[in-house]
Amino acid sequence: MRVLGIAGSLRRGSRNRALLRAAAAALPPGVELEPWERLSALPHFDEDVEAPVPAAVQELRDAVAAADAVLIATPEYNTGVPGVLKNALDWLSRPFDGNPLRGKPVAVVGASSGLFGAVWAQAEVRRVAAHLGAEVVERELPVGLADDAFDGDGALADAGHAEALAALVGELVGRVRERVAETA
C-alpha cells in the first residue's frame, strides 16, 4: 500500500515535512509513504494554461491517482491554507468529476510554530478535500510550538502527539483496507 505525502510548505527546514517523516515511521508494516515534493513546480492555476496540461500538474495527478491514500501536512499562514497547497488542490480538482481525489482516502495533519498547530488550516484542507469527493478522515493532529516538537531522531517528542499521529494514520490505512474489501 502506498500513501502519497504532501507537505504544504516549500522551505527546506519545513516542520510539516518533518511531520510527514514522523508519519512515515508510524505507518504499519507493508505501508509506504511516498513524499511528493514538487509543489513549487506547479504553475499558478489558470484555465488559460490547462491545455496542454503542464508537466508538473500531470505528475501530481498521476501520483495521486496511483496512490492508495493521501496524507497532507499543512502549515497555517495567516489563519489559512498556504497558497501553494491550495493551488495544488485547485489543479487536482480539474476536471471536477474525474478528479483523482474523488473517493480517495485523505487525512490531514499540521504543524505550526505557534500554539495551535495549524488547526484552522487543517480544517480548511479537510473541507476542500471533502468538496472534491475525497474520503476524508475526520481527525486532526495540531502540532503546536513545532520548533521544539521533534526529538533528535525526528520523532514527535510528545507522547500524546505520537499516539494521535499513529491513530490518525491507522485510520487512514483502515479506510484503504475497507475500500479494498468493498471492491473485492
Place this chain on the structure above:
Amino acid sequence: MATALQPLSGSYAVDAVHSSFGFAVKYMGVTTFKGTLDDVSATFAVGADGAVLEGAAQVESISIRTPEQFRQHVLADDFFAADRFPQVTFRSESVELADDGSATVVGQLTIRDVTKTVTATGSWSPEAELFGTRKAALALSTEIDRTDFGLVWNADLPTGGKALADDVTLTIELTLLAQEA
C-alpha cells in the same frame, strides 16, 4: 538544627533568581501552556499594622521568546500591550500567615490598566539562616479571568469551542531576603 526559626518581621526584598511569576492557561481545550515573567521585584514589610506585599513583574521578561511572531502577538494589544503597560503589579491589602504554614493574601492586581481585587492562597516558610542570609519564602497561587484584564484575544476552533481558555492560573514563588534594619 543549625538554623533558628523565627516569625517574619521587618523588611524583606525578593531574591530575583529564586522568585518567579508564572502563568498557565489551557489551549485547544486540553493542553496547558505555561510561562513566566522572569523579572520580578517585590518587597515584603511587616509593620505594626501587619504585613504588606508589594511587587511588580516586567512584561518584557516573558518566557515566550521565540517564535518572534508569537512573542510579538503576546506583547501586543490582543494581550499585554507591553508598550503602554510594561508591568504587572500587585499590592496586598491583607496578609495572613497561619501557624499551619498556609498563607492567604488579598490585594490589588493590576494588569494593563485594569486593577482588580484578587485572593491568592498558598504557603509560607518561616525564616531560616541559609549561607549567612536570613531567608523566608512565600508561594501563592490564584486564578483570574484574563478577559477581565483586557487580554481578550481568542479564536473559534474549527471543530467548536475556543482556542484559548479565559481562566489563567497565576503562581507566584518568592524567596524573601531579610534586610538589615
